[in-house]
Amino acid sequence: MTTPTTSPPEVRLRQVTASYGSTTALDTVDVTFPAGAITGLLGRNGSGKTTMLSLVASLRRPAAGQVLVDGQDPFEDEALMEQVCLIRESGDVLDDEKVAVNLRYAADSRPTWDAELAGRVLETFQIEEQKIVRRLSRGQRSAFGTVLGLASRAPVTMLDEVYLGMDAPSRYAFYDLLLEDYLAHPRTIILSSHLIVEIENLLEHVVILDRGRVLVAEEAEDLRTQGLQVTGRGADLDALLPTLAGVTVLATRTLGPTRQATLTGQPELLRAAESELRAAGMEIGGIDLQDLFVHLTGRAA
Template sequence: MTGFSVELRGVGVDFDRPALSGVDLTLAPGVVHGLLGRNGSGKTTLLSLLAAFRRPTHGKVLVDGEDPFENERVLEGTCFVRESGDVLGDENVKINLDFVESMRPAFDRAYAEEMLDQLEVPMRTKVESLSRGQRSAVGASLGLAARAPLTILDEVYLGMDAPSRYRFYQSLLVDYVEHPRTIVLSSHLIGELDRVLEHVTILHRGGVLLTDSAESLQARGSTLTGAAAAVDEVVAQLGIDVLARTVLGGTAQVTFVGMLGQDAHARVRSAGLELGPVPLQDLFVHLTDRSAAPADPAGSPEHHHAEEVDR
């Protein structure tokens, strides 16, 4: 499997207060990882450690088994792009491509130009004269085209409008399948990333709240969808703790954490309701709202089975 592995052991970063504390985290190579967290949770600080922009105050950071700081081999294989794009603002887009191509041996110029064309970015315009969305598109395109073994995208697509973001997600998935590497996406647009992420890590108040496969996380809960009256009746019968409820006309959907037993499944089927996976967005809000401090490993959610509802 290609791509760099990532390991953090007891990592802490102190500014005027701790930004990260006691972080133990392993990111497998060749996987699309999501790094999620509220503002101030420590996402950008953690990513800066992986890219060797700073050193930890405590603990150890390993990228592909080595300390990335002042490590030429690891740094050549790491591409860190933030929303600003970290590009030459006073030069046009074409010159930026020339510059990145000279620095990145695996850079795919044709792919970058294709992405920029799809995202409607003019090649002869100075980056500083582009719209915010176009500047984001430049950074995202250069980041993917670099084909780095560790590609880090920190909220890089926030400036794009919704159609551009979806084109970017699709391009990322297609290119990842053709050129596997380790990709770390940091974002608060969690609802848009359900279909992109393979593994999810949630940071909360400078610590790791949980880390697990996206599939396993979504299996922690479910949604019930159907006629509003039938949904409300089943929820009341089963005593389900509802995280979110939406209504459109006569149809309702509720999201809950927990696993349904056989009897509960039978009630759902007999009521004509549809059972689906829990959206990552709802699970994220639920977990971070109820958590007052970073979870310790013994008490973190990934070490507990969801309660089975079988009333």
């Protein structure tokens, strides 16, 4: 199969609302997934991640708003839908057929399918083509989902918790394969995951959902500059925190006589606060994406 000659598409949701009965899964969401980037779609259970990906994959229509892939509505647009691949943790495969049959079906459905890559990934995860899918272990089934996602080479590839059934060595093998193939064949990739620590270094862009609304949509590196952790004597830190201009205290915890605070704010304000804190003898450390996610979504909740 051939690789598209056009550049990877941008994915955008404009004022999108989606509901299940009386439950609003997405509430007037306006967000862009940059073209040709790996975006982490993060959120607590029930935040709307799977609903959002289902809309992009044209598995359903929004109650209001627009879903656009490369500026076009993909719903019932066969040519455009071929360019969008969603692999879900539940697995959208033919359970009672062999792996090989599923591979042929995927190849017929995806104009960008790469059989050589599929074979290489199958070998990495030791999945036999003649085995019936429902007889695969949970880990092998998850790994088979990653085969379908990677080998599709779809211009928009979305992976929704597809690797949760895999053990740690298999997950890290998948991350390596994903990054290697993405660098060789750029596309728009969206990773929905709870394993933030594991995927953090892959991400160029981050979208955080909370109760159906977009809490954060930023470049990953920019997001990391918006938080820091400060540690010092409890009384001294308590006296300093209220004096820091434009800085929000997300959380504090006490460790004996020592206190640690997680701060967030605009980078220039954090830099000024960091100078004050260091001058006062405080210890300053960075904040990883998972800590920032936990504090932001905890505060929103």
